[in-house]
Amino acid sequence: MTTSVELTRFRVAPEKVEALLAARPAMIADFEADREGFLAARLVRLPGDEWLDIVEWRSSEDYAVSSRKGPNRPGIKAFFDAIDSLVTAEEGVLSA
Template sequence: MITVELTRFRVSPGLSEALLAARSAMLRDFRADRDGFLDARLVRLADDEWLDIVSWRSSADLAASRAKGGNRPGIRAFFELIGEIVSSEEGTAVEEAV
């Protein structure tokens, strides 16, 4: 089953455009360096909050990714724009998207 990572975070006012600009390099680095990475969606919420929904092949792949942290320039640049992690959860997808 697919593991889903849900990370809710805040960026400082005025950094939203920089966050969006850094996203493509982060995803490129994830595809190149993160075994088991399937896809990601970034959702803009109210009050400078965001929700990142990332799908992984397994919980072990997610854990390995977390251990690597911001080890590549595109990932590091995106992570540095995050001002505060509000929450981070892991779940299991129970149905496929149609």
């Protein structure tokens, strides 16, 4: 099995950044509690009000199951609610 990597780039208005960052710990806790195969996540701030969320999954199947669940828990929903628009969403494979 290979580690799947979810790469999601999105925009957040400056006035919502504090809400996004405040929601992050609860989102991670919800992923740990409810998303089988979740391994780790990193949030990167980019220029121009854009962010990149790098999420590692045990497998592509785990990522797919998580994606279908959507914002089904309060912490995940609060994080998603702070996002203004999706720029890109891709899946890759982590290489050693």
